[in-house]
Amino acid sequence: MARLVGMYPAYPPPSARAVELEGLMRRFLAEHVLPAEAAYDAYRAAAGPDDHTLPPVVDELKKSARELGLWNLFLPSESRLTQLEYAPLAELTGWSLHLAPEATNCAAPDTGNMELLHLVGTAEQKERWLEPLLDGTIRSGFAMTEPAVASSDATNIETRIERDGDDYVINGRKWFTSGASDPRCAVFVVMGKTDPGAAVHRQQSMVIVPRDTPGVTVGRNVPVFGQWDQHGHTVTDFVDVRVPVANLLGEEGGGFAAAQARLGPGRIHHVMRALGAGERALAMTVSRVQERVAFGKPLADQGAVRERIAESRIALDQARALCHHAAYVVDSEGNKAARHLVAEAKVAVPRAVLEVIDRAIQVHGGLGVTNDVPLAMLWGWHRAMRLFDGPDEVHLATLARAELTRAPQFEV
Numbered sequence: 001m002a003r004l005v006g007m008y009p010a011y012p013p014p015s016a017r018a019v020e021l022e023g024l025m026r027r028f029l030a031e032h033v034l035p036a037e038a039a040y041d042a043y044r045a046a047a048g049p050d051d052h053t054l055p056p057v058v059d060e061l062k063k064s065a066r067e068l069g070l071w072n073l074f075l076p077s078e079s080r081l082t083q084l085e086y087a088p089l090a091e092l093t094g095w096s097l098h099l100a101p102e103a104t105n106c107a108a109p110d111t112g113n114m115e116l117l118h119l120v121g122t123a124e125q126k127e128r129w130l131e132p133l134l135d136g137t138i139r140s141g142f143a144m145t146e147p148a149v150a151s152s153d154a155t156n157i158e159t160r161i162e163r164d165g166d167d168y169v170i171n172g173r174k175w176f177t178s179g180a181s182d183p184r185c186a187v188f189v190v191m192g193k194t195d196p197g198a199a200v201h202r203q204q205s206m207v208i209v210p211r212d213t214p215g216v217t218v219g220r221n222v223p224v225f226g227q228w229d230q231h232g233h234t235v236t237d238f239v240d241v242r243v244p245v246a247n248l249l250g251e252e253g254g255g256f257a258a259a260q261a262r263l264g265p266g267r268i269h270h271v272m273r274a275l276g277a278g279e280r281a282l283a284m285t286v287s288r289v290q291e292r293v294a295f296g297k298p299l300a301d302q303g304a305v306r307e308r309i310a311e312s313r314i315a316l317d318q319a320r321a322l323c324h325h326a327a328y329v330v331d332s333e334g335n336k337a338a339r340h341l342v343a344e345a346k347v348a349v350p351r352a353v354l355e356v357i358d359r360a361i362q363v364h365g366g367l368g369v370t371n372d373v374p375l376a377m378l379w380g381w382h383r384a385m386r387l388f389d390g391p392d393e394v395h396l397a398t399l400a401r402a403e404l405t406r407a408p409q410f411e412v
């Protein structure tokens with residue numbers, strides 16, 4: 001059992017390579033990424049919400065990141081990093097959520113899809129899809145959630161994937177297909193029912209659907225708290241979409257298990273990046289309160305403000321400890337053993353980061369809720385994080401079940 005009660009884990013020290021990469025990532029952030037944000041924002045503002053082209057500055061950053069060796073760090077087989085070693089690097093990318101994860105080819109949903117292809121893809125699937133994804137030349141989408149059913153319970157998914165000779169025929173409506181609006185999005189991993197009569201966790205399968213397959217329609221893009229992401233979150237229709245059976249990902253009926261395998265690392269990576277966003281919000285708080293004067297003194301001299309700063313530091317350090325512990329157990333005992341710790345982190349970290357961002361908004365006054373500073377965007381994204389990759393309640397239900405069935409340490 002992954003849970004350590006009483007004893008503390010002895011984390012292995014980071015390798016020399018991990019330390020070097022951390023220094024490089026810091027430099028990359030300071031010298032390349034943060035200075036590029038203004039150009040990214042200006043491009044997006046001028047292009048408008050319906051435009052999904054990539055601001056050119058992102059390709060420049062991808063080139064620089066690759067030259068520095070900051071590329072595909074999320075995947076241990078590529079990066080030779082443990083999850084614990086990756087955690088501080090991912091955290092740094094969280095300082096600039098629109099730019100740094102993609103610049104380093106560590107952005108969702110591609111990372112989850114790459115994990116899946118790496119884990120269960122055939123040699124042909126890897127060559128056709130994993131290689132260009134690892135190369136950063138295409139992007140991808142993951143189409144599981146459906147507007148018509150409560151998709152936090154993945155057994156509800158209704159999309160049909162029916163065998164017809166050497167093909168599968170797919171029919172269903174998805175939404176929140178992140179990344180689908182991006183012109184570079186070339187492929188979807190689609191989850192649906194291959195056998196509605198099978199045992200409940202064996203009904204679903206995943207298939208690879210090239211975006212240009214007839215019958216695929218990428219429709220309405222939905223904003224997240226009023227923010228229109230460059231890569232989009234779309235309603236995506238699949239009508240009589242035909243793909244060869246060779247496009248099955250993993251085994252037929254294995255979709256539910258594959259979704260868990262995909263979401264496990266994805267969750268902890270979101271959590272790692274969230275810590276960076278929280279650090280940014282705290283840094284902005286500290287800077288603002290020292291320069292802003294109200295009632296005759298800087299805000300930093302007000303006891304209430306100082307208390308908020310301290311609360312934010314505690315919240316972030318607690319959250320990081322939980323995240324690193326989960327990452328350590330992923331490394332030392334595997335995804336399955338770490339699943340409860342990952343669930344704890346997936347609930348606790350976005351909540352902590354939201355509190356920190358909320359305090360940052362408060363000390364910024366009206367400015368805090370505008371788009372002149374990134375706080376409103378960060379708040380919206382992390383509020384959404386309490387829903388995607390499993391709403392809080394689903395993780396809490398899992399944790400409660402584990403707690404209620406655990407043998408007590410002592411008779412009480």
Ligand SMILES: Cc1cc2nc3c(=O)[nH]c(=O)nc-3n(C[C@H](O)[C@H](O)[C@H](O)COP(=O)(O)OP(=O)(O)OC[C@H]3O[C@@H](n4cnc5c(N)ncnc54)[C@H](O)[C@@H]3O)c2cc1C
Pocket residue numbers: 109141142143144145146149150151152153175176177178179224233384385387388389390391392393394397
């Ligand atoms: C920004 C963003 C990006 C996303 N990207 C993707 C993507 O790329 N691909 C994809 O397939 N999906 C994606 N999603 C969808 C996301 O995974 C779903 O929204 C999420 O799984 C919840 O499903 P639902 O919206 O159908 O909510 P529902 O299943 O309808 O659940 C609604 C609410 O019910 C409550 N609830 C559920 N279960 C329980 C329980 N056991 N106990 C108590 N309360 C409960 C929770 O509060 C939950 O939020 C994204 C969502 C967002 C917001």
